[in-house]
Amino acid sequence: MRDKTKDIDQNQVPLFSGLLAHAGRNPWQFHIPGHKKGAGMAPEFRDFIGTEALSIDLVNIEPVDDLHHPKGIIREAQELAAQAFDADYTFFSVQGTSGAIMTMILSTVGPGQKILLPRNIHKSILSAVILSGATPVFLTPEIDQQLGVAHGISLATVRRAVGEHPDAAALLVIYPTYYGVCSDLQSIVATAHQHGIPVLVDEAHGAHLYFHPDLPLPAMKAGADMAATSMHKLGGSLTQSSILNVRAGLVDPKRVQAVFSMLTTTSPSYLLLASLDTARRHLAVHGRETLSRALKLAEEARARINSIKGLWCFGMDIIGRRSSSFAFDPTKLCISVKELGLTGLEVERMLRQEFNIEVELSDLYNILVIVTAGDTAESIDTLIHALQSIAARVTGRRVRRGRVSFPDLPALAMTPREAFFSRTEAVPFTDSAGRIAAEFVVPYPPGIPILAPGEWITSKNINYITEHLKAGLPVQGLEDRTNNHILVVAN
Numbered sequence: 001m002r003d004k005t006k007d008i009d010q011n012q013v014p015l016f017s018g019l020l021a022h023a024g025r026n027p028w029q030f031h032i033p034g035h036k037k038g039a040g041m042a043p044e045f046r047d048f049i050g051t052e053a054l055s056i057d058l059v060n061i062e063p064v065d066d067l068h069h070p071k072g073i074i075r076e077a078q079e080l081a082a083q084a085f086d087a088d089y090t091f092f093s094v095q096g097t098s099g100a101i102m103t104m105i106l107s108t109v110g111p112g113q114k115i116l117l118p119r120n121i122h123k124s125i126l127s128a129v130i131l132s133g134a135t136p137v138f139l140t141p142e143i144d145q146q147l148g149v150a151h152g153i154s155l156a157t158v159r160r161a162v163g164e165h166p167d168a169a170a171l172l173v174i175y176p177t178y179y180g181v182c183s184d185l186q187s188i189v190a191t192a193h194q195h196g197i198p199v200l201v202d203e204a205h206g207a208h209l210y211f212h213p214d215l216p217l218p219a220m221k222a223g224a225d226m227a228a229t230s231m232h233k234l235g236g237s238l239t240q241s242s243i244l245n246v247r248a249g250l251v252d253p254k255r256v257q258a259v260f261s262m263l264t265t266t267s268p269s270y271l272l273l274a275s276l277d278t279a280r281r282h283l284a285v286h287g288r289e290t291l292s293r294a295l296k297l298a299e300e301a302r303a304r305i306n307s308i309k310g311l312w313c314f315g316m317d318i319i320g321r322r323s324s325s326f327a328f329d330p331t332k333l334c335i336s337v338k339e340l341g342l343t344g345l346e347v348e349r350m351l352r353q354e355f356n357i358e359v360e361l362s363d364l365y366n367i368l369v370i371v372t373a374g375d376t377a378e379s380i381d382t383l384i385h386a387l388q389s390i391a392a393r394v395t396g397r398r399v400r401r402g403r404v405s406f407p408d409l410p411a412l413a414m415t416p417r418e419a420f421f422s423r424t425e426a427v428p429f430t431d432s433a434g435r436i437a438a439e440f441v442v443p444y445p446p447g448i449p450i451l452a453p454g455e456w457i458t459s460k461n462i463n464y465i466t467e468h469l470k471a472g473l474p475v476q477g478l479e480d481r482t483n484n485h486i487l488v489v490a491n
């Protein structure tokens, strides 16, 4: 555990400095990676990436420590991160937030134990549920009818769930959502803790929250027991690098380290690890200033978008509209385009083809744009002019109305693990009522699985999905790309 009495200087980058010092000694390398500082590598890639970067592409030789048993510069870097993220322990992940999420789940729930979790989960969560053999108890997130997206789970939903399942081994919360909406995590944590249930947070979209007071309370400050936080998404590190923050007490950090090690490659990239160390320093030292700039740009962009007829970009007005929405990350611009009579996907493609703009995502009704410290007045202007141009062209077309009514959650016939490891067969989707699903079916929007492995298929589910497909809306999850067949547990 980091020594909380010791205030370590966040200006340090022990891991990056250690790697530079090692590379500076220019050792004769008789170990992998075989490219040996780039000398034995395809020249076009070496020239592109540069020999400086390649000189720290190393393996776990003694001077640069070992992620699996950190005792030196990796340990120091993780302790600095723990201080910056208000955690007792921080583990560096080179396998994205997916790896950190799987570690959280596999270190807290085992075969037959219950895990409470929302329905709109990332696939790494279900993968961990399958691997662990846990029984999921799905909680329905709040659906925003106007936007057609799922927000967080409400405190009332959590209260009901822990009341009904006080024996649950863990509660998993997505915070913030992809769209930047935050539930009342502090109260959710307090409720779960009354029953001794640890709270695991998928904080993939919240790395920056720790570094500016105008952003929603980050998970560890809200009392979470663990948070898987994508440094690479909004914290400025290289893609695939992430962190797992841990509070000792309801979870055992030794168990977390053991599971983390089980799930992690024995050849972690030191480039990724160094980028975590330097990103942490940059956030801790300069985060407030760079995020202030991003917040200002985002708020200006939001106001300008809202002055364009046919577009709506929600802001703090979302708070309190749903019982789950408690705080909001203003750097997320979720732009509803449905009043233009266009789908989000159509607008995404117009922006790409005509304006060379790439957005974060689109769904039926919205595009999502993220504003970070990497933005400038010019990038925001370019976006606004493109949106103005699209809106001017299409205003007046038919208004699309969303239908997001959701059938009841199906009953679980067996655990997702049992379904996953069962013999399966593909049957016509329309004839599948009464069978047990062996795969997910996820209509977009709102991106909530209508069926998950192990659940009974009902005619109501089939009708809902068929209507969705008939309307030309995307349905994900089925192995059969034509969406005609579903994998079910064989009779």
Ligand SMILES: Cc1ncc(COP(=O)(O)O)c(C=O)c1O
Pocket (backbone or CB within 6 Å): 095, 096, 097, 098, 099, 101, 122, 124, 174, 178, 202, 204, 205, 230, 240, 242
């Ligand atoms: C909500 C959520 N959780 C987890 C993940 C997984 O993160 P990573 O891509 O770092 O594995 C994502 C990725 O987009 C996500 O959106």
